[in-house]
Amino acid sequence: MIQIDYQDKRPLYEQVIEKLQNLIVIGVLDIDSKLPSVRNLAIDLSINPNTIQRAYQELERMGFIYTVKGRGNFVASDTQWRNTEKDNKLKDFKEILNQLNRLSISKEELCDIIEEIYSKEEI
Amino acid sequence: MIQIDYQDKRPLYEQVIEKLQNLIVIGVLDIDSKLPSVRNLAIDLSINPNTIQRAYQELERMGFIYTVKGRGNFVASDTQWRNTEKDNKLKDFKEILNQLNRLSISKEELCDIIEEIYSKEEI
Amino acid sequence: MIQIDYQDKRPLYEQVIEKLQNLIVIGVLDIDSKLPSVRNLAIDLSINPNTIQRAYQELERMGFIYTVKGRGNFVASDTQWRNTEKDNKLKDFKEILNQLNRLSISKEELCDIIEEIYSKEEI
Amino acid sequence: MIQIDYQDKRPLYEQVIEKLQNLIVIGVLDIDSKLPSVRNLAIDLSINPNTIQRAYQELERMGFIYTVKGRGNFVASDTQWRNTEKDNKLKDFKEILNQLNRLSISKEELCDIIEEIYSKEEI
DNA sequence: GTGGTCTAGACCACG
DNA sequence: GTGGTCTAGACCACC
Numbered sequence: 001m002i003q004i005d006y007q008d009k010r011p012l013y014e015q016v017i018e019k020l021q022n023l024i025v026i027g028v029l030d031i032d033s034k035l036p037s038v039r040n041l042a043i044d045l046s047i048n049p050n051t052i053q054r055a056y057q058e059l060e061r062m063g064f065i066y067t068v069k070g071r072g073n074f075v076a077s078d079t080q081w082r083n084t085e086k087d088n089k090l091k092d093f094k095e096i097l098n099q100l101n102r103l104s105i106s107k108e109e110l111c112d113i114i115e116e117i118y119s120k121e122e123i
Numbered sequence: 124m125i126q127i128d129y130q131d132k133r134p135l136y137e138q139v140i141e142k143l144q145n146l147i148v149i150g151v152l153d154i155d156s157k158l159p160s161v162r163n164l165a166i167d168l169s170i171n172p173n174t175i176q177r178a179y180q181e182l183e184r185m186g187f188i189y190t191v192k193g194r195g196n197f198v199a200s201d202t203q204w205r206n207t208e209k210d211n212k213l214k215d216f217k218e219i220l221n222q223l224n225r226l227s228i229s230k231e232e233l234c235d236i237i238e239e240i241y242s243k244e245e246i
Numbered sequence: 247m248i249q250i251d252y253q254d255k256r257p258l259y260e261q262v263i264e265k266l267q268n269l270i271v272i273g274v275l276d277i278d279s280k281l282p283s284v285r286n287l288a289i290d291l292s293i294n295p296n297t298i299q300r301a302y303q304e305l306e307r308m309g310f311i312y313t314v315k316g317r318g319n320f321v322a323s324d325t326q327w328r329n330t331e332k333d334n335k336l337k338d339f340k341e342i343l344n345q346l347n348r349l350s351i352s353k354e355e356l357c358d359i360i361e362e363i364y365s366k367e368e369i
Numbered sequence: 370m371i372q373i374d375y376q377d378k379r380p381l382y383e384q385v386i387e388k389l390q391n392l393i394v395i396g397v398l399d400i401d402s403k404l405p406s407v408r409n410l411a412i413d414l415s416i417n418p419n420t421i422q423r424a425y426q427e428l429e430r431m432g433f434i435y436t437v438k439g440r441g442n443f444v445a446s447d448t449q450w451r452n453t454e455k456d457n458k459l460k461d462f463k464e465i466l467n468q469l470n471r472l473s474i475s476k477e478e479l480c481d482i483i484e485e486i487y488s489k490e491e492i
Numbered sequence: 493g494t495g496g497t498c499t500a501g502a503c504c505a506c507g
Numbered sequence: 508g509t510g511g512t513c514t515a516g517a518c519c520a521c522c
Contacts, residue, residue: 011512026225038495048514053495061430066253070494070521082226089223093233096219097240100212102149103205107241110216111234117220118230130435134506171507257521272471294522328472335469339479342465343486346458348395349451353487356462357480363466364476380497407510417499422510439506439509 001036004045012047016055024064024075025085035065035073124159127168135170139178147187147198148208158188158196247282250291258293262301270310270321271331281311281319370405373414381416385424393433393444394454404434404442 002019004012023029035041038056042049056073059065063080067073100110125142127135146152158164161179165172179196182188186203188196223233248265250258269275281287284302288295302319305311309326311319346356371388373381392398404410407425411418425442428434432449436442469479 013512025222037493039493049495050515051513053497054512056495067255067495068252068522069255069257069496071252072494086226086228089219089226090228090236092219093223094236094240096212096215097237099148100216101241103209103212105209105213107237110237113213113217114220114230114233117217118224129437129440132436132438174507271468297522332472332474335465335472336474336482338465339469340482340486342458342461343483345394346462347487349455349458351455351459353483356483359459359463360466360476360479363463364470382497406508408508418510419500420498422512423497425510436510438511441509 001041001044004047013051013055013058016045016052017058020055020059021062021064024081029075031075031077033075035075037072124164124167127170136174136177136181139164139168139175140181143178143182144185144187147204152198154198154200156198158198160195247287247290250293259297259300259304262291262298263304266301266305267308267310270327275321277321277323279321281321283318370410370413373416381420382424382427385414385421386427389424389428390431390433393450398444400444400446402444404444406441 038052042052066076161175165175284298288298312322407421411421435445
């Protein structure tokens, strides 16, 4: 399902969070579908269950999944996280625009890149 | 000159690097102008000289400054770093575009933001 | 009749208790009216009958319902619970008032909210 | 500084969070003052350092404290949490008002209690 | 079997 | 010495 990169310097649980979050946002994991149990995923990645537990907990706090005791963890509806995600990403977008502006990169160049990316993904 | 944010989780030297790099890119620090000495900046920020030393070393490696033994550290010419910077930022830009695309944010919305940022900065 | 919220962290039987208690206090369920049988409600909510059983037991202990063996569970008269409820809620009210006071929220602001709530509900 | 109540059924870290949060909101702990180290507080309460660690982490996430690696944990400025706190408490206030309304408790009775609490605390 | 909490003990990064 | 991460292993509540 996901894979740990031991070259990555960040804590393991952050990696797990990021990877699962990505799968959810992209839509690979359907809403209300069950995630692997804490223990199974731990065995699968051969890391400690506590680490997975912590990742799941954070993901719940962030609104990406919800937990039902004794049943498992499930993907939350996108109404929970879509707006937060959108806001965060737009903020990042503005930040990087400012930096590009300082490096005197033209609006036209950026618009071209936008066209390129958006047409690529439509395929 | 710069200020440490103790709420920032990253290592101190990274903060120092980022802040100095920013001052150079924006153009606050002129090319060939002298940076504060390792010791002075350390006293100024009341952190360990080793931390500043490490930051300066990294900045030199990245091509933002050059060191003259016994005389100090100086801002390198932009030919050294401008292209690298541009490439890095454009890569970041593309990455975030992909993410925004996945969240189904329209090209038009992004172009509006570009206009906004670029007109604001022209003032 | 009632609905389970699987995002709620509390044990299921607590949810059932709270929801039934609410229906009784609001007056949706009349005094001496029959509650659904343990089994039916269990099937209805697709949870284990034991959970409903436990909820009914607690509600009886609290004086909200009474059980007649072989016949079912019935809503108790409000003389049984009204005063207890009132006392509990007033204690909660005082507790939160203290907290609001510490955050220097003015009496006037609170009185405005009271007016608002009470007029809304009168409609 | 604080005390654990082993009768309390909630997780230990929640108790620690609540108690420290309270000390901060009331103003017993000044802004930027240092909290006990993870290990010291753990010894003091004779519980595991991980438990304290978790409590501190949550408090940081909530904006009540900030952490500086290698230095310790410090009380954050109230601009970080005052508004959040106020919003939360007002929501609780409205919730309980609705319940009191349903129990037909008069506005006047509530206003009297407000007067009582607010005059008591002014002393 | 599921998640949730807690302990004990280890190692690391930072200053 | 400080916080941060991770492991191993235990026990609990809920279903």
